[in-house]
Amino acid sequence: MCDLIKSSTDMTPIKYLICASLLVSACAQTPKATLKADVQEPEAAQTAPAMQLPNVELSSELLYGFLLSEIAAQRGEDAIAVEGSSSLAQKTRDPRLAMRAAHMAIQTGRIDKAIESIRIWQEADPNSPMATRMLASALLRTGRIEEARDELVKVLDGDKEHVEQNLIQTYQMLASYPDKAAALSIMRDIAASYPEKAESHWAVAQMSRYAGEDELALSEVRSARNIRPEWDMAASLEAQILQKKAPQESLEILRAYIKKYPDASELRLQYARLLLEQKQFESSRDQFQILSDDNPENPDMAYAIALISLQMNDLPRAEKQLQLSLEKGKSDQDTVQYYLGQLAEAKKNDEEALAHYRQVAAGENLFSAQIRVVYLLSKTGRRDEADQYLNDIQPANDDQRIKLVLVEANILRMANRYPEAYQMLKKNLEVYPENPELLYETAMMAEKNDEFENFESLMRKLIDLDPGRAHAYNALGYSLMERNVRLPEAMELVRKAVQLAPDDAAIIDSLGWGYFLTGNQDESLKQLRHAFSMNPDPEIAAHLGEVLWVSGQKDEAKKIWQDSKKDNPDNAVLETVIKRFLP
Numbered sequence: 001m002c003d004l005i006k007s008s009t010d011m012t013p014i015k016y017l018i019c020a021s022l023l024v025s026a027c028a029q030t031p032k033a034t035l036k037a038d039v040q041e042p043e044a045a046q047t048a049p050a051m052q053l054p055n056v057e058l059s060s061e062l063l064y065g066f067l068l069s070e071i072a073a074q075r076g077e078d079a080i081a082v083e084g085s086s087s088l089a090q091k092t093r094d095p096r097l098a099m100r101a102a103h104m105a106i107q108t109g110r111i112d113k114a115i116e117s118i119r120i121w122q123e124a125d126p127n128s129p130m131a132t133r134m135l136a137s138a139l140l141r142t143g144r145i146e147e148a149r150d151e152l153v154k155v156l157d158g159d160k161e162h163v164e165q166n167l168i169q170t171y172q173m174l175a176s177y178p179d180k181a182a183a184l185s186i187m188r189d190i191a192a193s194y195p196e197k198a199e200s201h202w203a204v205a206q207m208s209r210y211a212g213e214d215e216l217a218l219s220e221v222r223s224a225r226n227i228r229p230e231w232d233m234a235a236s237l238e239a240q241i242l243q244k245k246a247p248q249e250s251l252e253i254l255r256a257y258i259k260k261y262p263d264a265s266e267l268r269l270q271y272a273r274l275l276l277e278q279k280q281f282e283s284s285r286d287q288f289q290i291l292s293d294d295n296p297e298n299p300d301m302a303y304a305i306a307l308i309s310l311q312m313n314d315l316p317r318a319e320k321q322l323q324l325s326l327e328k329g330k331s332d333q334d335t336v337q338y339y340l341g342q343l344a345e346a347k348k349n350d351e352e353a354l355a356h357y358r359q360v361a362a363g364e365n366l367f368s369a370q371i372r373v374v375y376l377l378s379k380t381g382r383r384d385e386a387d388q389y390l391n392d393i394q395p396a397n398d399d400q401r402i403k404l405v406l407v408e409a410n411i412l413r414m415a416n417r418y419p420e421a422y423q424m425l426k427k428n429l430e431v432y433p434e435n436p437e438l439l440y441e442t443a444m445m446a447e448k449n450d451e452f453e454n455f456e457s458l459m460r461k462l463i464d465l466d467p468g469r470a471h472a473y474n475a476l477g478y479s480l481m482e483r484n485v486r487l488p489e490a491m492e493l494v495r496k497a498v499q500l501a502p503d504d505a506a507i508i509d510s511l512g513w514g515y516f517l518t519g520n521q522d523e524s525l526k527q528l529r530h531a532f533s534m535n536p537d538p539e540i541a542a543h544l545g546e547v548l549w550v551s552g553q554k555d556e557a558k559k560i561w562q563d564s565k566k567d568n569p570d571n572a573v574l575e576t577v578i579k580r581f582l583p
Helices: 013-026 043-047 062-072 078-092 096-107 111-125 128-141 147-160 160-174 182-193 197-209 212-227 232-242 247-260 265-277 282-296 298-311 315-327 334-347 352-358 366-379 382-390 396-412 418-431 436-448 451-467 470-482 487-500 505-517 520-536 538-550 554-567 571-582
Strands: none
Touching: 043 062, 062 078, 062 096, 062 315, 078 096, 096 111, 096 128, 096 396, 111 128, 111 282, 128 147, 128 160, 147 160, 147 182, 160 182, 160 197, 182 247, 182 265, 197 232, 212 232, 212 505, 232 265, 247 265, 265 282, 282 298, 298 315, 298 334, 315 334, 334 352, 334 366, 366 382, 366 396, 382 396, 396 418, 396 436, 418 436, 436 451, 436 470, 470 487, 470 505, 487 505, 505 538, 520 538, 538 554, 538 571, 554 571
């Protein structure tokens, strides 16, 4: 803080204003954030020649105008602040007040006023690279790119010692210009004066990418690498340029670079991510492991390894790395807990899964975790607790409201409370009459309640709304098969479902069962074997075993039933078929 008690002989009149500015800022109850220049200054800017300061008498009018603009700025009265500070800069021609006025104008979007103030600043301080750079930025924001070019050239010409850094900053400023072709033209023009600098070629390559000139970008970045083969930014850019059209070549550039420079962690991370994008999971995981070993306290590396391990179905390693990410302080612990819950479910450890899901307190997985808690509570027989937990969930939108209805219906279905589930679904269908999921579940529950006419009506409405929904065709066709009515129509519906979803085992099972009902045992066995190979579901096992039994292959039928029963001891459909043939 300035010592305001000092005599006027110790301070210039304008310095009083600067001290007054500090005093106003210190006394403000809600000070604004510190203003910053658009572009960070090189170190050389700090050693520029001293500014030529004018000798201006501190009149009461000048002091009043200064305090008025500063107080207005503190109070958010932007128009008054900008007009006042600009007026002061014009009256005093003081570069410090001009700089302050320029900052105020830029912060409030008054670029016209900013340009005026910066030009005053330049007049008083022609050696200031900050003023020149800010003027270039302001001119670019108003579309005056040719004028901005002249200012950018001044910066480069005036600071030869830091020309490399200034070339990169020139690109950064031009990159925000909307007309990328024009910006590229300016960048090439400026860079042509520095053909020996890798940064000039790199800057042109970057602008070429933005302008859609990939061939030029590739040529320029390779020139940069020829000049500085060890420069990581150039190697990274070349890999980025090649990534879409030649991903393997991109990978090879990164692989070769990190082989030569193994400590280049940023490029190793880029390499690991590109491997992951190319679905080379094991190689990607190896690279993330190296990064993790080099940064043992970084929880994000452990988390990345865990997610890749999940992709590879390496559940033990995924679980280990997720636990490590928690121990290392992963910020998004809710997501980690959610994935740990998923892993626990995969291990069929319902209590452990519940514990993890209950620890998800926020984030995008919160609702899904809550739904899993309801499901697991219901599955483990704690239906009262499941009902209470379900009632406590606060849905954020209609999609979540409908999801909760479907979950509640599923709980009622698991408890064989079909009439209650059906009535609840019908009530909600009145609110959301065209929701596909609600239509499907209501139709299926109508069938459970032997209301076949309503079932068919709802399913046909769903098909009309969503003609590509394969499971609607399959459900309708299979229902007709189960009731042994209109079998030709049933087969037509199921064939349509197969066309829409040729790799769905449940639909192929329906087709195979339909062939059996219509007397084509050979085709039935072919389709059912195919379905069972895709998914050894107990209901598919029941169908396949029955067709095998009827066709005389009883030993194979028994084995399929018995093996499936071991894995699915409580499946009612499988149990019914076994009792019918093996009483």
